[in-house]
Amino acid sequence: MTSPNLVVVGSVAYDSIETDAQAQKDVLGGSATYFSLASRVLAPTGIVAVIGDDFKAEHKSLLANRGVDLAGLETAPGETFRWGGRYDSELKDRETLFTLLNVFADFSPKMPAGYRNAPYVFLANFDPELQLEVLNQCTGPRFVACDTMNFWIQGKLEPLLQLLPRIDALFLNDTEAYELTGQRNLLLAARWIQDHGTPIAVIKKGEHGAVIITRDDIVVVPAFLLPDVSDPTGAGDSFAGGMVGALARLDDTSPDALRLAAAVGTITASYCVQEFGPGRLASLDLAAIQERLATYWDRIHTPAKEL
Amino acid sequence: MTSPNLVVVGSVAYDSIETDAQAQKDVLGGSATYFSLASRVLAPTGIVAVIGDDFKAEHKSLLANRGVDLAGLETAPGETFRWGGRYDSELKDRETLFTLLNVFADFSPKMPAGYRNAPYVFLANFDPELQLEVLNQCTGPRFVACDTMNFWIQGKLEPLLQLLPRIDALFLNDTEAYELTGQRNLLLAARWIQDHGTPIAVIKKGEHGAVIITRDDIVVVPAFLLPDVSDPTGAGDSFAGGMVGALARLDDTSPDALRLAAAVGTITASYCVQEFGPGRLASLDLAAIQERLATYWDRIHTPAKEL
Numbered sequence: 001m002t003s004p005n006l007v008v009v010g011s012v013a014y015d016s017i018e019t020d021a022q023a024q025k026d027v028l029g030g031s032a033t034y035f036s037l038a039s040r041v042l043a044p045t046g047i048v049a050v051i052g053d054d055f056k057a058e059h060k061s062l063l064a065n066r067g068v069d070l071a072g073l074e075t076a077p078g079e080t081f082r083w084g085g086r087y088d089s090e091l092k093d094r095e096t097l098f099t100l101l102n103v104f105a106d107f108s109p110k111m112p113a114g115y116r117n118a119p120y121v122f123l124a125n126f127d128p129e130l131q132l133e134v135l136n137q138c139t140g141p142r143f144v145a146c147d148t149m150n151f152w153i154q155g156k157l158e159p160l161l162q163l164l165p166r167i168d169a170l171f172l173n174d175t176e177a178y179e180l181t182g183q184r185n186l187l188l189a190a191r192w193i194q195d196h197g198t199p200i201a202v203i204k205k206g207e208h209g210a211v212i213i214t215r216d217d218i219v220v221v222p223a224f225l226l227p228d229v230s231d232p233t234g235a236g237d238s239f240a241g242g243m244v245g246a247l248a249r250l251d252d253t254s255p256d257a258l259r260l261a262a263a264v265g266t267i268t269a270s271y272c273v274q275e276f277g278p279g280r281l282a283s284l285d286l287a288a289i290q291e292r293l294a295t296y297w298d299r300i301h302t303p304a305k306e307l
Numbered sequence: 308m309t310s311p312n313l314v315v316v317g318s319v320a321y322d323s324i325e326t327d328a329q330a331q332k333d334v335l336g337g338s339a340t341y342f343s344l345a346s347r348v349l350a351p352t353g354i355v356a357v358i359g360d361d362f363k364a365e366h367k368s369l370l371a372n373r374g375v376d377l378a379g380l381e382t383a384p385g386e387t388f389r390w391g392g393r394y395d396s397e398l399k400d401r402e403t404l405f406t407l408l409n410v411f412a413d414f415s416p417k418m419p420a421g422y423r424n425a426p427y428v429f430l431a432n433f434d435p436e437l438q439l440e441v442l443n444q445c446t447g448p449r450f451v452a453c454d455t456m457n458f459w460i461q462g463k464l465e466p467l468l469q470l471l472p473r474i475d476a477l478f479l480n481d482t483e484a485y486e487l488t489g490q491r492n493l494l495l496a497a498r499w500i501q502d503h504g505t506p507i508a509v510i511k512k513g514e515h516g517a518v519i520i521t522r523d524d525i526v527v528v529p530a531f532l533l534p535d536v537s538d539p540t541g542a543g544d545s546f547a548g549g550m551v552g553a554l555a556r557l558d559d560t561s562p563d564a565l566r567l568a569a570a571v572g573t574i575t576a577s578y579c580v581q582e583f584g585p586g587r588l589a590s591l592d593l594a595a596i597q598e599r600l601a602t603y604w605d606r607i608h609t610p611a612k613e614l
Binding site: 042089090091178184185186187188205208209211218219220221222225226227228229246249250252256257259260263264286289290293297299300301302303304305306307 | 397398485493512515526529533534556563567597606608610612
């Protein structure tokens with residue numbers, strides 16, 4: 001029985017994605033897919049998710065061949081979760097064209113025995129009630145991070161608030177942070193999240209990067225500017241995969257480790273968006289992360305000069 | 308005759324500003340005001356602008372007492388330029404309520420004799436034809452930066468394109484960069500600007516900071532996160548004032564100087580937005596810039612840790 005160091009619980013899906021430049025149907029997608037294809041470069045990763053009986057063997061192989069542990073990937077009768085979306089011409093905003101939950105509608109995540117004592121756990125964006133159920137199956141993880149979205153803030157606030165004291169880091173975007181906290185300022189929103197029990201607020205700002213705020217530290221990670229962005233799908237999950245993957249690799253959640261991990265997440269997300277779907281993540285290796293990380297530090301480094 | 312090291316040509320105005328928290332009429336404003344109140348902390352600054360005969364003596368004193376040279380501040384019969392605007396509840400977007408050009412409508416900038424050989428020149432956002440006329444009055448400045456906006460991109464593209472080969476840095480925001488260049492990507496937009504003759508593209512992203520792109524370097528300066536933002540008016544001009552002021556102070560436009568100067572601009576802009584109007588800039592000193600700069604480098608520093 002394998003015992004991955006890092007477990008992600010989330011979705012495996014088929015996405016139909018449209019941009020001005022191209023459109024593709026049934027692209028391998030889902031939060032657990034993007035997360036694990038980024039994190040597996042950094043730490044042994046297992047996924048807990050559900051697929052339908054239409055899920056292609058080649059996509060299982062794609063994940064397995066990259067070392068993603070599939071012991072927690074359950075197959076249910078019916079079709080795999082499908083999502084369709086269209087991006088605007090600047091690849092910033094997107095419109096959801098359809099969401100067919102299919103087998104994901106009855107998703108009841110079960111941690112395999114070998115996953116329950118995984119030290120690092122990521123609960124991707126799904127129902128906070130189920131996120132709580134996953135936590136109840138874990139035996140004292142060292143670090144739990146959780147993603148959420150407006151839909152749950154509006155519809156499942158109570159279980160979400162129950163979750164906050166039980167996790168170490170909350171991932172959400174800036175508008176979601178404002179909605180959850182009623183604040184209009186990132187620092188005040190982060191204080192609210194901390195006051196409700198989660199010590200680390202990871203606030204994503206899309207093309208502008210992210211901010212990680214703890215009680216004692218503010219880490220600002222601007223995005224890695226690229227000349228070629230093809231498809232933003234999975235950017236947030238591959239950011240989380242890189243970041244939590246780096247923490248698991250370092251087995252360290254100190255301020256310096258968080259700072260390095262956030263930069264690694266920025267880099268994995270930057271690779272993700274350069275190709276349509278998760279293709280670039282599937283071919284990613286540690287050397288590519290290290291190389292771009294060096295360029296990244298160069299772009300934000302403190303100059304030797306003084307005023 | 309004074310000979311300031313840095314000359315800003317732009318507007319001095321009275322602004323009427325509304326936010327959810329407060330509203331004030333006839334607040335001292337204008338691009339040259341915000342720029343010079345930031346830059347004078349760093350380098351002797353003179354302004355070229357026009358005011359009406361209603362302009363208050365106390366506001367002239369405010370500028371003069373901070374060491375801003377007013378030899379180029381012309382008084383014309385009539386009223387001072389007035390602008391009114393209202394910010395949304397997140398202090399991001401603003402709606403212009405009125406623009407009364409008044410004496411600014413006939414602004415014909417004249418560089419006083421002592422200003423013509425100033426090594427550093429900033430042409431704030433006004434008619435590109437007049438920006439060209441100012442340049443024709445200068446005798447070989449070392450560094451010229453220029454701001455512009457959608458209004459001139461749409462209405463005065465020809466003189467703006469004539470200006471580009473004659474300046475060192477173009478300041479504009481991301482949507483303006485897209486509009487000017489027809490590109491949808493900051494790196495490609497910067498290449499377009501360079502291909503049209505300006506070596507340094509300074510692309511402002513509001514609350515997200517700025518990116519400075521040269522042929523050889525990409526400098527990313529995220530904004531300095533604050534718990535208390537009162538009024539974004541003047542943020543862009545005080546960023547430019549801090550940045551060009553720092554270059555003038557260092558008398559250096561090397562990559563390291565540009566990087567430091569961009570960070571200084573981020574800091575002066577962060578002080579600017581904390582108070583309504585230009586009040587905080589008026590009380591700013593070098594020690595306050597240095598102090599916040601140290602915190603800023605801490606927030607974006609490269610960790611000692613490696614993957």
